[in-house]
Amino acid sequence: MSKTIKILFLALFFITSARAQIKDSVDVKIAIDTMALVQSIDSSYLQRPLYPEEDKMLDSLQGSIPEQPQMISVERALLDSLLSPYYNIEIDSTKENDLGRYIVITPKYRMTIDPYSGDTSYVPIPKKLDYFTQLKSVGIDTVGFYNAIELVQIKRTKKARDPVWWKHENSVGLDLNEVAFVNWNAGGQNSISGLFKVFFARNYEKLYTLWNNEISARYGLNNQQNTGLIKTDDEIRISSSFGYRKDTISKWYFSSQFNFRTQFTDGYKEPDDEDPISRFFAPAYLHLGIGSKYYLKDDLFSIYMSPLTLKATYVFDEKLSNEGAFGVTPGENSRHELGILIRSKWEKEIFKNVAMVNDLELYTDYINNFGNIDVDWVLSFQFKINKVFQASFRTHLIYDDDIKIKETNEDGEVETLGARVQLKQQLGIGIIYNF
Template sequence: MKQFHFSLITFSVLFFSLFTFSVSAQDTPTDTTSIWKKGGSFSATFANVGLSNWAGGGQSSIALGAILNLNATRKTEKSTWENILTVQYGMARVGESDFNLFKKTDDNFQFDSKYSYNLGKNWSSGTSMNFRTQMASGYFFDRDSLGEERQGQLLSKFLSPGYLLFATGIRYETKIFNVRYSPLAAKFTFVMDDSLANVGAFGVDEGKNVRSEFGSNFDAGLTYDVMENVKLSSTLNLFANYEHLSQIDVNWENLIVFKVNKFLTTSFSTQLIYDHDVLIPQEEDGVAERAIQFKHVLNINVGYTF
């Protein structure tokens, strides 16, 4: 079975690569000095609250975070090839260091590659690849008899889970809005840590490391300048397995950025995830059940765009 999954993933990667490069070769202009546009940004955040004999109560805290975004776009009259790498990580400690540990608050590693071939005004066909995972392990935390925090049950780690999605279809796009429907899509869920795989974490069958699904995929995106120096972006991804079309996986991300100056920005982001196959242990009783995952992050960033 592992050989089957490996062959399937290899075929998908090769198909995506061959499709992209073969079609790209057909419309490569003689002068290639201007068709690639590259850029990126890096920002870091730091927050600290220190309390001593504070009558109003509360706890001291430290929070750290960083965001790296790299992008490269190849655009010609006939096609567009977009590549985006996003890396986010954050950690925080609430309370005195003798009793409390640093815990991660944000952890995301994502790579997107989308190729589209122009069919006419606002319409294109193409294929896309999305890969996402995390970098550090995630745990439940509890306290020992002395009240000191300690790591509890392992919940996740690098490539546990990891998600790889290939999709081929048709796209409609304007300056601020785009929508793509892909009737041919393949989604792979990886749980490479055996201790998690053996209990069927993240929807894989118990004892397996990879779960493959074939279905249809729907993407919608919005990028809008709300006002000067305020930008809103929103992306919605829906995936339906052909074996269970009523069970739709949802990933909805929103980001609003307030630009203060060249180096200082404030951002607020949300992410909502629902995966019918993922059972999440509840903190109240530890029972795993289906649930909507939701995250919001407010950052004041000091960084640089290049």
């Protein structure tokens, strides 16, 4: 009997091996006609019971073939014992073919033969039997144009902006101050004052060239209940400076400068006076010179030194000219001097929203009283409240040896005294508009 089993095993092995060589694939399935295999077994063996009676019902279709009850048990036991180590056995009891049972045997190993040595090896078949591959297709999609293609002109756009050589500054402001009293025991006079100011700047800076131009004007009035209207501020300033340096690293410029200063309306020492002590273009000051300028752009600091500066004083009022006011020769309308001018300007933000401007001008004449220095110093602070409102504090100090002070003595006569320091201080709050 053992010989018969060995023959059956070898037959199954050679059949499956031949199929594996022909089709080396992970999805090889072999359908075996078990009826033909079982009939090849010795009939004497099939007549002997191999299992107890309770083991005969191993297959659910046993009752459909009553004449061969033991053959089903032999078939199942034989396949389980011989093929399970090497094959996966699948028996579908709901299906039958023309020969009998439907059994699918799937190999667990894939046999390969080395083409050079002829050796046979068995490789485990991967458990995953289904693989998906993306198929790529290439085609041509035709597009039809119903209208003719027209040539369109494309406008070029610059990716980088040109440097801005000109810098513009414009501001207009108005400061107001008002005091009112009603039955005030400490006393006082009602008053209201206003100060109008404008500032324009056009600055040009390119490589070796520096050109600064500024125009500023201030005019203030105060109206008191008993004294009437009084002027509190009156000034016109125009300045222009041009500089040229030899390279872009140097902070020194060969420079020339022009300054002009005068006022708008007549000025009086007392509100009740009839004769003005100053008028439009009486006086007017002009500085014109050449020198050198040291300029720090990042620190907003500059200092100008001119060893040759012409200072001209103009008095275009006959009465003031005849009195020899502002240093002119009596009867003359102008006075000219040649001397040294030093001017520095420093702008700095001391704290957040608090800016300082320090503008100092010093001049001395070569011919008349050399070493006697004329001073024009403006120190101002701006306190920014918001984009519209701003508070300011300003001091203006002037000392000019040509401006003599006149006073009336006890006898009612006007006496001309020496020069004195002139000081003006202003504190105000108002609106400012920058554009």
